[in-house]
Amino acid sequence: QTVVTQEPSLTVSPGGTVTLTCASSTGAVTSGFYPSWFQQKPGQAPRPLIYATTNKHSWTPARFSGSLLGGKAALTLSGVQPEDEADYFCLVHYGGNWVFGGGTALTVL
Amino acid sequence: EVHLVESGGGLVKPGGSLRLSCTASGFTFSDYPMNWVRRAPGRGLECVSSINHDSSRIYYADSVKGRFTIFRDDAKSSLFLQMNNLRADDTAVYYCARDINYNVDHWGQGTLVTVSS
Numbered sequence: 286q287t288v289v290t291q292e293p294s295l296t297v298s299p300g301g302t303v304t305l306t307c308a309s310s311t312g313a314v315t316s317g318f319y320p321s322w323f324q325q326k327p328g329q330a331p332r333p334l335i336y337a338t339t340n341k342h343s344w345t346p347a348r349f350s351g352s353l354l355g356g357k358a359a360l361t362l363s364g365v366q367p368e369d370e371a372d373y374f375c376l377v378h379y380g381g382n383w384v385f386g387g388g389t390a391l392t393v394l
Numbered sequence: 395e396v397h398l399v400e401s402g403g404g405l406v407k408p409g410g411s412l413r414l415s416c417t418a419s420g421f422t423f424s425d426y427p428m429n430w431v432r433r434a435p436g437r438g439l440e441c442v443s444s445i446n447h448d449s450s451r452i453y454y455a456d457s458v459k460g461r462f463t464i465f466r467d468d469a470k471s472s473l474f475l476q477m478n479n480l481r482a483d484d485t486a487v488y489y490c491a492r493d494i495n496y497n498v499d500h501w502g503q504g505t506l507v508t509v510s511s
Contacts, residue, residue: 286456319496323439330489330504331431331439336497374439378496382453383429383441 287311289377291386296394297365305389306357307375313356314377320358321376322351324369325388331374335360367393396420396500398490403505410480410509416473416490416502423471426494430464430475431501432486442488443475458484480509 288310297303307320314320316338323331333342335351338358348366352359358375370393375386402414414430430442443464444453452464463476473490487504 321496321498323498325433325439330501331491333497333499333501336499337495340497342499372438376439376498381444381451383431383444385431385439385441388438 287377287379287384289375289384289386291373291375291389293387294390294392296392297362299365299367299393301365302361302363303365303391304354305360305362305373305375305391306354307359307377307386308357309377311379314353314358316353318358319378320351322349322358322360323374323376324371325374326371334373362391365393369393396492398492398500398502400488400490400502400505403488403507405508405510406480407511408481408509411476411478412480412507414475414477414488414490414505414507418471418473418492421492423466424468426492428466428473429491429493429498430473430488431491432484432488432507433504434483434486437486440486445473477507480507482509485509 290308319337322335325331334345334349339351348364350361373389377384397419399417427446429444445464461479466473489501489504491501
């Protein structure tokens with residue numbers, strides 16, 4: 286059973302920069318796993334932010350960026366806004382099957 | 395504009411059944427793989443089941459295998475999830491989501507399933 290691990294929680298100050306990571310129990314996350322990132326706020330559906338490692342949707346704010354970092358997928362928020370407080374989930378594709386990370390609760394304080 | 399609208403959730407007793415529906419609009423439904431994803435209270439997202447565009451490839455999470463059935467009706471642009479023998483740990487908000495080429499780009503607003511006696 287593949288496990289995808291994220292930081293359970295992170296805190297960042299408004300205007301700051303924070304990087305969330307996504308690690309796989311099977312080894313390094315590479316672009317071949319097409320990692321994606323989603324933001325979810327209470328009572329709302331997940332909102333896609335990043336797909337295939339680095340690609341943004343048309344609605345993704347410029348301050349969000351995706352990358353690979355030290356064998357993990359990473360989501361970096363630069364110039365954090367109060368409205369960025371949310372849960373963030375990564376998604377890794379394994380041979381057509383999806384595995385979500387456990388999520389990171391981001392607090393903007 | 396792409397729209398996905400789930401329905402069919404509700405309160406059901408353990409061992410009971412529900413059928414969830416997801417009605418799609420704004421795109422050619424038959425071109426897209428579709429998925430059911432849930433989020434249980436206090437937990438993360440879980441992909442419950444997936445079906446490719448022509449129903450030739452279907453995936454179930456181990457947690458629902460043998461109890462849930464996914465199917466689609468392209469003529470009605472609809473996705474379904476038949477859930478039998480429901481358990482308390484199936485309580486969650488269930489979302490349908492479309493994807494293509496590893497891009498999960500649209501989600502419905504979700505429907506709440508509560509399994510409780």
